[in-house]
Each structure stands twice: as C-alpha cells, then as structure tokens.
Amino acid sequence: MSLWRQLTRGLRVLRHREAADQDVADELQDYLEQATAAWEESGLSPDEARRAARLEFGNSTVIREQVRSYGWEGLLETLAADLRYAARQLLDNPGFALVGILTLALGIGASTAIFSAVNPVLFQPLPYPAAGRLMMIQEMRSHGSPRRPTFGTFLGLAESSHAFDAMAVMKPWQPAMIGNDQPERFEGQRVSAAYFRTLGVFPSLGRDFQAPDDQPQSPNVVVLSDRLWRRRFNGDITIPGKQVMLDDNLFTVIGVMPASFENVPAPAAELWAPLQYNPSLPAEGREWGHHLRMVGRLHLGVSAIQAGNELNAILRPFAQMHAKGYECCGGAPGGMVVTRLQDEITRGVKPALVAILGAVVLVLLIACVNVTNLLLARSTRRRSEFALRAALGAGQRRLIRQLPSESLLLAVIGGILGMVIAQIGVRTLIALSPPGLPRTGAIGVDGTVFAFGLGITSLVGLMVGLAPALRASHSDPHNALQQNSRTTAGGHQLTRRVLVVFEIALALVLLVGAGLLLRSLEHLFAIDPGFDSTHLLTMQVQESGRRFNDDSVRARFFTQALEAVRQVPGVTAAAFTSQLPLSEDFAVYNMEIASHLNDESEGLLQYAVSPGYFDTMRIPLRAGRLLDEHDHAGRPTAVLISESFTKRKFPSQNPIGQRVRIGAGVGHADRPWATIVGVVGDVKQTSLAVSASDAFYTTTTQWDWVDTAQSLVVRTRGDAAAQASAIRKAIWSVDKDQPIVRVATMDNLLAKSQAERHFALVLFEAFGLVALVLAAVGLYGVLSGSVNERMREIGVRAALGASRRDILVLILRQGMTLTGIGVAIGLGGALAASQAIISMLYGISRFDPVTYCGVVALLAGVSGIACWVPAWRAARIDPSITFRAG
Amino acid sequence: MDNANTDVIQGTLDMLILKTLSIEPMHGFGIARRVEQISRGVFKVNPGSLLTALQRLERAGWLDAAWRQTENSRRAKFYSLTRSGGKQLEIETADWARRASAIARLLKAEG
Numbered sequence: 001m002s003l004w005r006q007l008t009r010g011l012r013v014l015r016h017r018e019a020a021d022q023d024v025a026d027e028l029q030d031y032l033e034q035a036t037a038a039w040e041e042s043g044l045s046p047d048e049a050r051r052a053a054r055l056e057f058g059n060s061t062v063i064r065e066q067v068r069s070y071g072w073e074g075l076l077e078t079l080a081a082d083l084r085y086a087a088r089q090l091l092d093n094p095g096f097a098l099v100g101i102l103t104l105a106l107g108i109g110a111s112t113a114i115f116s117a118v119n120p121v122l123f124q125p126l127p128y129p130a131a132g133r134l135m136m137i138q139e140m141r142s143h144g145s146p147r148r149p150t151f152g153t154f155l156g157l158a159e160s161s162h163a164f165d166a167m168a169v170m171k172p173w174q175p176a177m178i179g180n181d182q183p184e185r186f187e188g189q190r191v192s193a194a195y196f197r198t199l200g201v202f203p204s205l206g207r208d209f210q211a212p213d214d215q216p217q218s219p220n221v222v223v224l225s226d227r228l229w230r231r232r233f234n235g236d237i238t239i240p241g242k243q244v245m246l247d248d249n250l251f252t253v254i255g256v257m258p259a260s261f262e263n264v265p266a267p268a269a270e271l272w273a274p275l276q277y278n279p280s281l282p283a284e285g286r287e288w289g290h291h292l293r294m295v296g297r298l299h300l301g302v303s304a305i306q307a308g309n310e311l312n313a314i315l316r317p318f319a320q321m322h323a324k325g326y327e328c329c330g331g332a333p334g335g336m337v338v339t340r341l342q343d344e345i346t347r348g349v350k351p352a353l354v355a356i357l358g359a360v361v362l363v364l365l366i367a368c369v370n371v372t373n374l375l376l377a378r379s380t381r382r383r384s385e386f387a388l389r390a391a392l393g394a395g396q397r398r399l400i401r402q403l404p405s406e407s408l409l410l411a412v413i414g415g416i417l418g419m420v421i422a423q424i425g426v427r428t429l430i431a432l433s434p435p436g437l438p439r440t441g442a443i444g445v446d447g448t449v450f451a452f453g454l455g456i457t458s459l460v461g462l463m464v465g466l467a468p469a470l471r472a473s474h475s476d477p478h479n480a481l482q483q484n485s486r487t488t489a490g491g492h493q494l495t496r497r498v499l500v501v502f503e504i505a506l507a508l509v510l511l512v513g514a515g516l517l518l519r520s521l522e523h524l525f526a527i528d529p530g531f532d533s534t535h536l537l538t539m540q541v542q543e544s545g546r547r548f549n550d551d552s553v554r555a556r557f558f559t560q561a562l563e564a565v566r567q568v569p570g571v572t573a574a575a576f577t578s579q580l581p582l583s584e585d586f587a588v589y590n591m592e593i594a595s596h597l598n599d600e601s602e603g604l605l606q607y608a609v610s611p612g613y614f615d616t617m618r619i620p621l622r623a624g625r626l627l628d629e630h631d632h633a634g635r636p637t638a639v640l641i642s643e644s645f646t647k648r649k650f651p652s653q654n655p656i657g658q659r660v661r662i663g664a665g666v667g668h669a670d671r672p673w674a675t676i677v678g679v680v681g682d683v684k685q686t687s688l689a690v691s692a693s694d695a696f697y698t699t700t701t702q703w704d705w706v707d708t709a710q711s712l713v714v715r716t717r718g719d720a721a722a723q724a725s726a727i728r729k730a731i732w733s734v735d736k737d738q739p740i741v742r743v744a745t746m747d748n749l750l751a752k753s754q755a756e757r758h759f760a761l762v763l764f765e766a767f768g769l770v771a772l773v774l775a776a777v778g779l780y781g782v783l784s785g786s787v788n789e790r791m792r793e794i795g796v797r798a799a800l801g802a803s804r805r806d807i808l809v810l811i812l813r814q815g816m817t818l819t820g821i822g823v824a825i826g827l828g829g830a831l832a833a834s835q836a837i838i839s840m841l842y843g844i845s846r847f848d849p850v851t852y853c854g855v856v857a858l859l860a861g862v863s864g865i866a867c868w869v870p871a872w873r874a875a876r877i878d879p880s881i882t883f884r885a886g
Numbered sequence: 887m888d889n890a891n892t893d894v895i896q897g898t899l900d901m902l903i904l905k906t907l908s909i910e911p912m913h914g915f916g917i918a919r920r921v922e923q924i925s926r927g928v929f930k931v932n933p934g935s936l937l938t939a940l941q942r943l944e945r946a947g948w949l950d951a952a953w954r955q956t957e958n959s960r961r962a963k964f965y966s967l968t969r970s971g972g973k974q975l976e977i978e979t980a981d982w983a984r985r986a987s988a989i990a991r992l993l994k995a996e997g
Contacts, residue, residue, distance in 0.1 A: 005947050024937075027914060027963045031933060034915035034962070056933075063934040070941050 010073040024067050028060055079405070086406035093378070097410070099777060100374050104414025106770055107367025109421025112445065114360040114763075115452055116422065117429045118353050120442035121346050127262045127442070129200040133298040135307065136344040137167070139290070139333035146337055149294045151277045151287040152325050153333065154192070156318035163307035167296040168195040170265060173273065174542070175246035176739045177232075185542060185739035186228070186246075187268040190275045196223075196257075198297045205229075206240035206255030213254075214274040220251040221274065226259040228270040262441060264345060265295065283324040295341060304338045311336040345438045351839040352434075352760045358836055359510055363767045366506050368463065370774045373499050375407055377785045404462060411458065419445070432762060434755035493789070496782050497818055503778045504822025505829055507771035508859055512830035513837055514764035515851035516844065521757055523843030529581065529750065530683035530693075532618035536746035537720040538580055541731060542709040542739050552633075554706045557735060562610060564730040565714060570723055573715040575613035576700060579605070579685065580711035582749045583742070586685050591696060592666045593649065594659035594673060601649065605642075605685050605695035606663070608703035614680060616715050622646075624656040624678030633701040637662075637674035642695040646679045655679055662696060663704045674698075687753050689842050713746075720745045757840050772859070775822075776866040783815050783870040791877060799879040808875040815867030816860075823856055830855075892930035894921075899931070899939050901982060904948065904967060904975040911966035913956070914940060940965060948974050 013020040032053055039049035057063075068074065090097035125131040138146040139153055151169060158167045173188040189195075193214040202208050203223060213221050222244065224233075233239055243250045251273065263269050281287050298307055312335045319332035326332040346353075379386075426445055433440055541561065558576055565574045579586055589606040607613075611628045614621065622643050631638040639660060646655045658676045665671035682693035700706055712731075716723045724743050731740060744752075751758065787794070794807055802810075834846035844851070894902065906912065906920050917940075918931040943949045948971030954964045967975070 006945055009945055023963075026961075027937065028933075030913070030960070030962050031915045031937070033960075034913075038915075038919065058932070058934060063937065066934055067937050067941055070938055071945060 006072065010071050013071070014073045014076070021064075021068060024064055028064060028067075032057055032060070082405040083409055086409045089406060090409065096374060096378060100371050100410050101414045101417060103367045103370050103374075103774060103777075104411055105417035105421055106774075107364045108415050108418030109425055110767065110770070111360045111364045112418060112422035112452060113425030113429060114356055116426045116445050117433070117443050118357050119448065120439045121349065121437070122353055122357075124442070126264050126342050126345075127260075128264075130297075131342065132340070133165075133300070134199070134341040135164075135296045135298055135304060135338045136341045137294040137296050137311070138337045138339075140335045140337050142331065142334040144334065147333075148290040149292055149333075149336075150290055150326075151275070151292060152281050152322055153315070153318075153336075154292065154294055155279060155281065155287075156322070157311050157314055157336070158194075160314045160318075161296075161307075161310060163299055163302045163310040164296040165299050166194045166198040167294065168192045168198040169275065169292040169294045170195060171275070171292050172266065172269075173271075175271070175273075176542070176737075177244065177246055185741050186270050187266070188271040188273065189263075189266050189269045191272050192275050195272065195295075198295055200297065201257065201261050203255030204258035205237060206253070208255060209272075209274055214276055216276050216278050218274070218276060220246075220249055221254045222246070222251040223255040223257060223272045224253060225257050225263070225270040226261065229256045262439070264341075264439065265293065267438065267441065281322065281325055283322075283327075288325045296338070304340065308336055308338040311338065349434070349437050349756060351837070352756050355513070355837045355840065356760060356763050358833070359513060359764055359767045362506050362510050363770055366503050366771050366774050369499050369503050369506075370778050371407070371410070372463070373496055373503075373778050373781060376496050376499075377781055408458070408462065415458075432759055434759045435752065437759075493782075493786060496785070500775075500778045500782045500818055501822040501825065503771075503775045504819055504859065504863070505826035507768070507775040508823055508826025508855060509829045509833050510764065510771045511768045511855040511859065512826075512834060512851060514761065514768035515855050516834060516837060516841055516846060516848060517757060517761040517764050519844050519848060519851055520840065520842040521754060521761055524688045524754055524757070525750075527684070527688045529688060530619060530681050531581065531746075533746040533750050535716050535718070535720050536617070537714045537716060537723055537727065537743070538583075538711055538746055538749065539724070539727070539743040540580070540709055540711050540741050541576075542741065551706045554708070555633075555701050557738075558610070558700065558706070558710055560734045561712075561731045561738075562612075564734050565712065565727050568723065568726045568730050570717045571714055571727070572717055573612055573616040575616040575713055576610040576710040577613055577713065578608040578700070578703070578707045578710060580713070580749075581617075581683050581685050582687070582746070582753045583711065584686065584753075589663050589696075590666045592661040594661075595653070596649070601645075601694070603694065604645065605693075606703075607695065607697045608700045608707065609697055610700055613697075613713070616713050617683075618715075619683060620681040622679040622681060624676070626678060626680075627697065627699050631699045631702055635702070636672070637698060637702045638677040639674050640678045640680050640697040641676055642682050642693050643679055644682050645694040645696070648694070660696075662698070665704075674702075688750070689754075711742075720747075757842075760837070760840055772862055775859075776862050779815060779818065779863055780866040780869065782818070783811060783867055784873070786814065787811060787870045787874045790874075794874050794877050795879040798877060804875040807877075808871045811871035811874045812864075812867050815863065815871070819860060819863040819867075823859060826859075827852065827856070892928065894929045894931060894935075898982065899935060900943060901975065901978040902929070902931075903936070903939060903943060903965075904971055904978065907949065907965055907967045908972065908975055911964045913962035913964050915962075917965070943971070946974075947971075 035053035035056060036049045039052045040046060044052060126134060128134060139149045141147055154169045168191060170189050170191045173190040174185055175188060176185045193209040193211050196202055196208050212218060229235060239253050240255060242253050244253060277287050278285060315336060319326060422445055426443060430440055430443055562574055562576060565571060587606045588603050591601045591604050614626050627638055627640060641655060655676050659673035660676060661671060662674055714727055728740050731738060838846050902921050903917055906917050914937055918936055921929055921931050944951050948968055949965045950968055951963055951965050953961055956962045
C-alpha cells in the first residue's frame with residue numbers, strides 16, 4: 001500500500017538522513033557524469049562536454065534541495081528547523097523570552113485553573129442520568145416567598161402527580177457510632193424510599209430502599225457510601241445483612257452506593273436511612289413541619305412550568321382536606337415552585353463564580369495583548385534582519401512562517417508552564433474555596449479543561465504570531481534596508497500604543513473590582529457582631545443515645561459538663577447556648593405580648609442558654625437583669641429580649657415586667673405568662689451582613705425542651721484554639737460517649753461567614769496585581785521602544801539646547817498621556833462592569849468614589865514608575881554619540 | 887540554438903516516465919535521453935523535475951529503485967516499473983488518449 005510505503009520510506013529517510021542525502025547526491029553526480037560522457041561521444045572535448053552538461057543540468061544545489069525536501073518528512077524537517085531557529089532566537093533574547101513565557105503562563109494557568117473550578121458548578125450537568133430533569137420542589141408562602149415543604153405536602157403530591165417519574169424528600173441526620181474509641185458522629189440523611197431512584201443512581205452492592213422500609217415501626221435499615229464502607233468496614237463485600245449500632249439503635253446495612261456516586265444535595269452525607277414518617281398524617285405531628293427538602297425527576301417531555309401547574313392543581317383540594325395539619329405550622333402553602341436542582345444548588349455561589357470567570361478572561365486578554373506587544377516590538381527591531389534574509393533569497397512564505405513558529409513555540413512553552421500553574425492553582429482554589437461551593441470533589445484539571453488550556457495556547461500563539469508576520473511580509477526589503485535604524489516613530493507605534501491603552505483600561509477594571517470587594521469586606525468586618533469574638537472557643541456537644549430521653553437527665557449532663565470545663569486551667573468563663581451566633585444555624589419562634597392584644601410578633605431568634613452565657617460572650621446588658629441560677633424549671637419563666645426588638649415594640653413603655661408567651665405557648669390562653677426581666681445588646685446571628693436582630697433568651701431549663709445539641713462557648717485567657725483538647729477531655733470525663741463536633745474559634749467563624757466574599761476578593765486581588773504588573777511592563781516596553789527609535793530626534797533636541805528636564809518631561813508626558821487615555825476608557829468599563837459584582841458588595845455603592853480614586857492613583861503611580869526609567873534614559877542621551885551612531 | 891519550446895507538457899511527465907520504463911528498467915539519465923530521442927527532440931526533460939518525479943513515483947509504489955552496474959560498468963540507480971505502476975500507466979494512457987482526441991476534434995472543428 002502506498003500510504004504504508006510513504007510512512008516507512010519517510011521514516012527511513014528521517015532515521016538515515018545522511019545516507020539518504022548521499023543517495024541523492026550520488027544520483028545527481030552520476031547523472032551529470034553520464035550527460036558529460038554523452039556530450040563527449042557526440043564529439044565535444046572533455047572540458048566542453050562538462051560545461052555543456054552543467055549548463056543543461058542547472059543549479060545542482062537547488063535540485064538537490066528540491067529532491068531532498070520531497071515528502072512529509074521534508075515538511076517535518078523544515079518545521080523542526082524553524083523551531084530550532086525560533087528556540088535559538090528566544091535563547092538569544094532571554095529577557096523577551098522570559099517575560100513572554102511568564103505572561104502567557106500566568107494568563108493560561110489562571111484561566112485554566114478558574115475554568116476547572118467553575119466548570120463542574122456552572123457548566124457541567126449534575127452527575128446523574130438525564131440530570132436536566134431533576135427539579136427542586138418548594139412550597140410558596142401565601143405572600144410568595146419559598147419555604148421548605150412538609151411531609152404532608154410531599155405525600156399528597158407524590159400520590160397524584162403524573163408530571164414526575166419519581167419524587168423524594170430528605171432531611172439531615174447525624175447519627176453517632178459508639179465504639180471502643182472516641183464516639184464518631186456521621187453526616188447522613190433521612191430520605192423517603194424513592195430518593196436514589198429520583199437521582200437515578202442505585203447501590204452497587206445490596207439493594208435500594210423499598211416502600212415498606214419507609215413505614216413507621218419498620219426495621220431500621222441503612223445504606224452506606226462507598227467511602228464510609230471502605231473506611232469503617234474495610235470494604236467488606238458481605239456487609240449487606242450485617243448490623244451496626246447507631247445512636248443506641250441497631251440498623252441493618254442493606255446496600256452500599258457506588259464509589260462514583262456524588263450526593264449533590266448533601267455532599268458530606270455518608271449514610272442514608274428511610275424517613276419513616278407516618279403516612280396517615282396525624283394533625284399535630286412532625287409530618288407538618290417545614291423542615292424537608294423535596295426533589296423530583298420530571299417525566300420525559302414535561303416542562304418545569306407544566307409540572308408546577310399540575311402540583312398546584314393537586315395541592316388546592318389536598319390543602320383543604322388537611323387544613324388542620326397545616327394550621328399548626330404557618331398555614332397552607334399558596335402554591336408550589338419547581339426549579340432546576342442545578343440552579344438551586346449553585347444559586348449562592350453563582351454571582352461570585354461568574355464575576356471571577358469574567359475577571360480571569362480579562363487577565364487572559366491582558367496577557368495576550370502584552371505578548372502581542374512584545375512580539376510587535378521585536379519584529380520592529382528585527383526588520384533589517386528580515387530584509388537581509390529576503391535579499392539573500394528567503395521566500396516570502398518561508399519568512400512569514402518563521403514568526404508564528406516563534407510565537408507558537410513561546411505559546412507552547414507558556415502553555416506547559418501554565419498547566420503547572422493551573423495544577424497548583426486548582427489545589428489552592430480548593431483549599432481556599434468557601435464552604436458553600438458545591439461539588440468541590442469534582443474539581444480537577446480534567447481532559448476538557450486541558451483541551452481548553454491547550455486551545456487557548458495555540459489560539460493565542462497563532463493570533464499573536466499573525467500580527468507581526470503580516471507586518472513583516474508587507475514591508476519592502478529595499479526600503480527596510482535603507483531605513484535601517486533611522487526609522488522614526490511610525491504606524492506600528494500607533495498599534496502598540498493602542499494596545500497599551502487597552503491594557504491599562506483592562507487593568508483598571510480589574511483593580512476597581514478588587515477595590516470594591518476589599519472595601520466591602522472592610523465594612524463587614526468593621527461591623528460589631530454584638531459580642532467579643534477574641535479568645536473565644538466554640539464547639540458543639542451532641543448528646544447521643546436513649547439514656548437521655550428525659551429532659552432533666554439531659555440538662556444534668558450539660559450542667560456537669562459545664563462545671564468540668566470551668567475547672568480547666570486557662571478557662572475564664574464557659575456557657576451553653578442552643579444556637580451559636582454566626583454558625584449558620586438558627587431557630588425562629590413567635591412571641592405574644594400581653595399589652596399588645598392580637599399582635600403576635602413573628603420570627604424572633606430564639607436562644608436557650610445557660611446563665612453565664614452573657615458574661616462569657618460579653619453581650620452587654622441594657623436594662624433590667626441577666627438570667628441566673630434561680631431561673632430554673634418550675635419557677636416563672638424569665639425572658640430577655642434584644643435591644644432593637646425593645647425599641648420597635650416598646651418605644652415608650654418600660655419593657656421590664658411585660659408579660660409574654662413564647663414558643664409552644666403562643667396563642668394558648670391556658671398557658672402561663674412569662675415575664676421580660678431584661679434587655680441585652682443585639683447580636684448578629686446568621687451573618688455580619690444580615691441584621692435580623694429581634695431575639696429572645698431563656699435559660700435552658702425554662703425553654704419548652706432541652707435541645708440534644710448544645711453549643712459550648714469558652715472564653716480563655718490565652719490562645720483559644722490551644723485549649724480545645726483539654727476542654728474536650730473535660731467533657732468526656734463526665735460521659736465518654738458524647739460526640740463533640742465543629743470545634744472552632746469565634747474569630748474563625750467570623751471569617752468563615754464571609755468566605756464567599758473573601759474568596760472572590762483573594763482572586764480579584766491576585767488578578768488585579770497580575771494585571772497591574774503586565775500593564776506596567778507593557779507601558780515600559782512601548783516607551784523604551786519609542787525612546788530607542790527617537791534616539792536621533794532626542795539627540796538633535798539636546799544638541800539644539802533642550803535641557804535634560806525638557807526631555808524627561810517630553811517622554812513622561814508621552815507615557816502619562818497613554819495612561820490617561822487608558823484610565824478614562826477603563827473608568828467607563830469599570831462603571832459598567834461593577835454591575836457584575838453588585839451582589840457581593842456591602843456598605844458601599846458600586847460607584848464608590850474612594851475605590852475609584854484610589855485605583856486611579858495606584859495605576860497612575862505605577863505607570864509613572866514604568867515611564868520614569870525610559871524617560872531618565874532618554875534624558876541622559878549624549879547627542880554626539882547618537883549622531884555618530886546614526 | 888533555436889528557441890522552440892521543448893518543455894514537457896504539464897502533467898504528462900509521469901506518464902512519459904512510466905511508458906519509458908515499461909520497455910526496460912533504466913537510470914535517470916537514460917530516461918531523459920530516451921524521452922528526447924523518441925520525441926525526436928520535441929521534449930527535453932529537466933533533470934530537477936525528472937529526479938523529483940522519480941522520487942514521487944517510487945514513493946507512490948509505481949516504481950522500484952536499486953543501484954546496479956550499467957553496461958559500461960558504472961554504478962547507477964536503476965528504476966523499474968512495478969505491477970501497480972503498469973496499471974497506472976494504462977489509466978494515464980487511456981486518459982491522455984481521451985483528452986488528446988477531444989482536443990484534436992476541437993481544433994478540427996470548423997466555425
């Protein structure tokens with residue numbers, strides 16, 4: 001076959017290039033000799049015959065080259081020669097090569113890393129079959145805001161809906177496994193039977209949940225994640241059917257999920273058990289609590305809107321039938337909302353990610369512009385070299401091919417280095433990523449991302465190579481040789497100036513973004529959280545097991561634990577609270593005030609705390625008294641309320657002594673009144689940025705029940721984190737089976753509550769810095785190029801009496817004019833682009849003048865430095881030298 | 887020297903080489919010589935084009951090449967027609983005949 005022959009012969013030629021060349025040379029020589037012999041035969045003298053043969057033959061070198069360069073291996077060799085030449089060129093100009101490669105590597109590396117991080121969240125479908133059909137289903141309050149659905153709603157809809165192939169509800173579950181070592185608390189989920197079927201993933205070992213598993217009083221069964229199965233059970237394949245102890249109950253393992261299963265709705269979950277709610281829907285039961293999340297798989301061809309309409313139609317008669325059930329917990333929903341699961345999951349982080357993606361595109365753009373500028377500057381300097389080569393007979397096509405091969409080499413090296421940066425960058429990104437970022441497990445430099453990186457590399461290389469190559473091919477060698485070094489600033493300088501202006505404008509946009517985020521974070525951290533966050537250690541103690549089914553036993557454990565903690569050296573104060581500020585958790589209850597008839601206050605934050613809580617947290621008392629040991633079960637309930645709630649509800653009255661009903665007592669005339677005994681300062685609960693400060697406090701024992709999970713706050717003398725293990729031991733000295741989780745200092749929690757903004761800020765700062773440096777390098781390059789080309793002109797000026805200062809000002813003005821134009825364009829761009837990060841700003845407008853002025857000043861300063869060096873060089877030009885050199 | 891055009895008609899060099907070699911294996915100079923003689927000097931083969939063409943035809947599998955002794959005991963690179971080269975010659979000859987007769991008809995046609 002001829003293709004095979006092409007390949008093998010080509011390879012043979014490549015392997016034995018010298019022999020192949022010799023072969024060609026021999027054949028030519030032989031041809032020539034035979035031709036000479038033939039001429040001799042026809043009667044010419046040997047000399048004449050040789051001349052005639054040579055004349056007929058033509059230029060043997062050209063023929064040899066022609067024959068030699070035949071075939072694909074010839075092309076390959078030309079290319080290799082080009083690359084060798086390009087590599088030599090780069091090595092001869094290490095400064096140019098270094099700046100170019102680093103610029104490209106930074107641009108490509110940063111954009112690949114960011115794309116890797118963003119890809120699974122924004123672009124890839126969720127890791128389930130037909131993931132586009134997975135929906136999140138929520139209840140809508142009568143006034144339109146969404147809330148979590150109840151089990152009752154789920155059951156009513158799931159029984160009659162045809163729009164969905166499968167529906168399921170879930171709630172978090174954190175069972176503890178008590179063994180010989182420290183008790184371990186697992187993240188898990190309680191789910192309805194069709195949960196895995198809805199997602200479209202099934203256990204790789206054992207079986208999935210069946211409807212009977214989900215009945216109340218059914219035997220306890222559990223499905224494990226692959227990770228937990230391997231970690232805790234050494235990947236025992238006989239595990240289905242075996243029993244494990246969770247929270248003092250025996251559970252039978254029925255299945256193990258595949259290793260590839262990613263539980264997107266609750267990424268940390270490692271085990272799943274059936275919900276086992278009562279399908280007969282008793283009116284006062286947990287079946288009517290709004291604490292579930294609902295997912296559904298749409299039937300093929302049904303849209304989310306159609307599904308929503310169908311659910312609403314089912315809901316109306318169902319809600320009427322179960323009016324009593326809904327009544328206990330905020331009334332029947334106004335309707336149902338169906339949204340794509342993917343949108344729901346990425347909702348929180350999407351604005352930050354889109355802004356970051358935009359920022360990295362700007363960085364890549366700046367990098368490309370910078371490299372183009374570098375190559376343009378170089379091609380200007382190499383004009384005479386090209387002219388010389390053209391005059392020596394290099395074909396125009398050959399010349400044009402030279403430049404892209406050089407920039408392509410630059411791009412390939414930059415791309416490889418960029419991949420290294422991307423690898424490091426992705427790891428850094430995961431380490432830095434805010435806790436709210438979904439699917440971090442799926443982030444990695446994968447094939448798609450590598451292709452993306454390689455794609456940009458080649459594209460950048462070709463684009464960058466094109467501009468100087470076109471310029472080189474247009475220039476007339478004759479002219480270029482004549483002009484030599486006497487060129488005055490011409491059209492190509494204009495291109496480079498435009499590019500620099502563009503770079504400065506882009507850098508300004510990025511810096512303004514970084515500045516706005518920085519100022520927002522400053523504003524946020526300047527906010528008083530309402531307590532003293534320094535030297536404060538927090539942890540959650542979750543009592544576990546049936547031993548504590550009695551509230552009083554539970555309370556005794558927490559009291560004893562507190563006593564033990566207070567004995568630890570270095571601890572100055574300690575207290576328990578049902579809800580820890582800035583922990584992302586909160587509980588909300590209503591309050592009925594005796595003096596405000598028919599006016600129920602809704603949505604107050606509720607805290608059940610041990611008496612020392614306010615001293616430990618240093619929450620200030622504004623009026624009345626704090627809670628103390630005498631406020632225990634059996635005595636009249638004492639309530640503290642927050643300052644802002646007092647101002648709203650009792651603007652002119654004395655709040656102290658007001659009678660209120662709280663929690664389960666609200667609206668029940670037969671329940672006793674509680675009394676407001678004091679007012680304390682406002683505390684930020686969910687986030688520094690959210691100012692919902694209506695709150696009330698009772699002691700742990702005077703609240704309706706004792707929560708199973710309590711947060712311990714400990715004020716320490718020295719470093720709070722260092723005390724963690726001593727405190728943990730103290731609690732376990734009371735009962736060794738109590739899991740302790742979420743150990744953190746309050747300062748950490750404070751920082752974590754702003755993790756998304758902080759994440760965006762770090763990236764914007766890094767990109768802004770890169771952009772600033774690149775723009776400065778670009779400006780410096782253009783100005784020094786300009787100074788080089790105007791050497792003669794400047795020499796003449798100096799000779800005619802221009803002072804050094806005049807020349808300094810001349811060059812500086814040139815540079816600062818470029819900066820000025822760039823800043824003006826950039827300001828326009830930044831004003832428009834700041835819209836993209838508006839959701840991440842806090843306390844400032846996106847037109848914040850301080851930010852804009854600061855950024856312009858910074859950019860002007862850096863530009864000034866970049867201009868100063870070439871200007872200073874120009875000012876020192878000795879006119880006599882320039883004349884002699886010219 | 888007369889200035890008559892002795893260039894080989896574009897695209898026919900391959901066919902001329904294949905035809906020449908269908909008679910007997912030959913080296914490069916021999917081929918050039920033979921084409922010139924048989925065409926009675928109408929065509930002169932440019933050595934550069936000839937050698938490149940020989941390399942191309944060999945690569946395509948239509949020719950085989952080997953160094954051998956000539957009759958006057960010199961070493962020369964001899965080319966011989968392969969079987970697929972023979973087939974290619976038939977194809978090109980038929981094609982040429984078709985086109986030549988078409989051109990002849992066109993030139994003969996009277997307005």
